[in-house]
Amino acid sequence: AQSVTQPDIHITVSEGASLELRCNYSYGATPYLFWYVQSPGQGLQLLLKYFSGDTLVQGIKGFEAEFKRSQSSFNLRKPSVHWSDAAEYFCAVGAGFQKLVFGTGTRLLVSP
Amino acid sequence: GAVVSQHPSWVICKSGTSVKIECRSLDFQATTMFWYRQFPKQSLMLMATSNEGSKATYEQGVEKDKFLINHASLTLSTLTVTSAHPEDSSFYICSARLLANEQFFGPGTRLTVL
Numbered sequence: 001a002q003s004v005t006q007p008d009i010h011i012t013v014s015e016g017a018s019l020e021l022r023c024n025y026s027y028g029a030t031p032y033l034f035w036y037v038q039s040p041g042q043g044l045q046l047l048l049k050y051f052s053g054d055t056l057v058q059g060i061k062g063f064e065a066e067f068k069r070s071q072s073s074f075n076l077r078k079p080s081v082h083w084s085d086a087a088e089y090f091c092a093v094g095a096g097f098q099k100l101v102f103g104t105g106t107r108l109l110v111s112p
Numbered sequence: 113g114a115v116v117s118q119h120p121s122w123v124i125c126k127s128g129t130s131v132k133i134e135c136r137s138l139d140f141q142a143t144t145m146f147w148y149r150q151f152p153k154q155s156l157m158l159m160a161t162s163n164e165g166s167k168a169t170y171e172q173g174v175e176k177d178k179f180l181i182n183h184a185s186l187t188l189s190t191l192t193v194t195s196a197h198p199e200d201s202s203f204y205i206c207s208a209r210l211l212a213n214e215q216f217f218g219p220g221t222r223l224t225v226l
Contacts, residue, residue: 036217043118043205044156044217090155099146100207100215102155 002027002095006103013081014111021076021106023065023091032094033074035065038105039087047089050074061085086110115139116208118218125196126226133191133221135206141186142208146215147179150203162189196225 005024013019025031032051036044048059055067065076074091091103115138125131135145143164148156160181161169168181178200180192189208193200201224207215 041203041220041222043116043219044207046214046216049214099158099161100156101158104155 002031002093002101004091004093004101004103006089006091006106008106009104010107010109012109012111015083016080019076019078019081019085019108021089021091021108023074023076023103024072025074025091025093026072027093027095031074033065033067034092034094034100035059035063035074035076036090036092037087038090044090047076081108081110083110083112114210114216116206116216116218118204118206118221120221121219122222122224124224124226127197128195130192130194131196131223133193133204133206133223135189135191135208135218137187137208137210137216140208140210142189142210143186144209145183145189146207146209147181147189147191148205148207150205150220152203156205159191193223196223198225201225 003026034049035047038044047063048057050057050067057065063078067074088105088107090105092100095101117136119134145162147159150156158171159174162181162183164183170176183189203220203222205220207217209215
């Protein structure tokens with residue numbers, strides 16, 4: 001069965017520093033991979049997605065992610081974090097019948 | 113584009129009553145919508161897949177008689193929590209599928225059962 005692991009429950013980054021959120025997936029076929037962001041009490045906003053092609057994917061708000069098949073990873077990166085980036089980040093894999101399986105999420109805290 | 117709304121955004125009800133939550137795709141038609149449940153500080157768990165004009169497909173462990181889903185049109189799916197109990201208190205999020213493998217999420221509905 002497909003699964004997603006986000007090993008970091010929470011991460012604290014200083015404003016202006018770089019960020020990398022880890023995501024590992026388990027899926028038998030070529031995965032569809034997503035990163036979503038959720039602010040408190042809100043729904044999910046899509047940051048970026050990978051379906052095929054270039055393994056480095058650019059998203060909104062300056063985020064990017066790199067698909068590494070050999071490592072079954074899809075880590076999210078941002079070169080310079082802003083205080084407004086503080087939120088919960090979810091990695092997800094598209095499973096059969098277009099269902100999404102989510103990781104447990106990583107809470108990003110941004111320190112001044 | 114690709115906006116999904118939910119109504120209400122929050123609801124408080126007494127134990128034993130039923131609550132209906134609406135999910136609408138505002139600027140596109142969605143033959144498939146999904147309902148998720150999220151407990152505090154936890155991830156989203158898929159409850160069911162809602163297909164327009166047919167019965168919903170429920171995930172293992174989800175009581176279909178308790179969580180009634182109706183997808184009567186291409187822009188509206190409803191989730192009714194019947195005979196709600198405090199353990200049903202949660203954040204319910206819907207999504208609508210626009211393209212293959214791409215879902216757009218609503219803002220969520222917080223249900224509190226007293």
